[in-house]
Amino acid sequence: MGNETIVPGLGLSFNESTIKGSIFATLVAITIFLVGSYFSSPLRRYPGPFLARSTNLWRLYHVSRGNWHLVIDRLHKKYGPIVRIGPNVIDVDYPELIKTVFNIKGDWKKTESVHASSVLVEGHIVYNLFSETNAEKHAREKKPIAKYYSPNGVAPLEPHMDKIITQFCDELEKRFIPGKPFDLCDWITYYTWDVVGNVTFSEPLGYLAQGRDFDGTLSNAEKALDYFSMMTCIPRLDHWLDKNPIFRIGPPGFGGITGVAINRLVARYQGADTAHHSADTPDYLDKFIEAKNANPDTVNDNQIVSWLMINMIAGADTTAASLRTVFYHALRNPQIWSRLRSEISAAALDRPSSPIPYKTARALPYLDALVREALRILPGVSLGLERYVPPGGAVLPTGDTLPQDTVLSFNPYILCRNKEVFGEDADEFRPERWLRAEGETEETFASRLRAMQDADLSFGGGSRTCIGKHMALMQVYKVVATVVGRYEVVMEDRDREWEVVNSWFPRQKGLKVRMEKR
């Protein structure tokens, strides 16, 4: 008999040689599994880290560290345009494939990687406009409301945004002028969440007024997004964790936001929110009720709550991430800020008494270049957008055919840095790349611009393109133009890099500024 290990309390005893034997058998099994999956996969010819070929845990580990964009960038620099990042997943840097994959037909289906951002209702998982992967169900959910997010659909929302931009400026002036340093990152978050509240319910959610995450929603959202980002790697895990009907082990739920959505819906039906809501300036809740009335057989109140929630969950942090990038780079590079200021002055927009109209802001070429460059250098989604290869397989630019159901991952962060499209300085922040260069012919510029636009996946593409794009852009252009027109803003420490945590949406921290009125 060898040495025995006794587990107190359980009355179990293990023989030392049995333990060693079990460890050895487990190691052998793991090795056989790793080697087996390495040699048996049709993707074995594609380069990538050894562990990534056998398990998605490798990717999950890196995504959980919040620096996936840097890891995948390094891997593409090392291996080239194709990197195997999972047993059945390859990440590709082929802008020429975007039009084929992100098409209107939707035959390249979204993978289950987005399923975690759903809810469990009475034991059933309920998907939303973002996480629904079934093309027919997705179309049914999108059709009744798509028109409210088109450029014409968002135009009537401008007064709602004006109200919040005015409040944003008032709060900053009251609290920080003259010259008191504050973190612009936090205030941008309060701004975008309040805009979403106001365009959706005609009432801000209250973060600007309170100057803090008073109800914990913002920090809950951060934790939920961290969780979603990890579940993109092994979506099945979510069934055991957050969607476990017996014992839920997930991130904090969106109970607060769900409560807000339900309460506002009930208040609207009862006419109890007339203190802030007027039919003259309709909001999304009005539109969703209109959609229900027009489609009584397919739209019910649960659907309305789902649409309301998606506005908040998908609309605020994405826009905040992009807006922070605009300000960070404009403030870090004094020549960018000064060129922007000159453009605003030349357009007679200095010290505007009210928020600058979207149409005016959109017509400023340098501001436009700045926003495009910010969306390029750090896209609001910097994880891979995954699609299944459809029946019949797919041919890569290399000539290789990929079998049906292989997962192709397109990371906007990578595609937006493609040197063939964006130039050798693609890693640098340079808004001028979006403008016609000196000596460049109109035709050359037009074709260069088209190539850059075609490679830009910052809002996704095709049938699953971002529904909130026009709303997000309106928020961004208007507030940047208004702030630059009104204030002198200086970054506290221009040499200090900020911190970027790449969650489902990138989260930046550390943009300390001081402001003065112009």
Ligand code: HEM
């Ligand atoms: C600058 C801000 C934003 C960025 C960078 C952004 C980015 C994206 C991207 C890349 C996708 C495609 C995801 C995929 O293919 O898997 C997407 C989809 C989506 N976005 Fe946005 N988004 C922004 C703002 C918004 C806003 C304001 C809303 C508010 C409604 C929104 C709602 C959605 C929805 C519902 C989808 C799924 C659309 C579908 O599958 O039909 N987004 N977004």
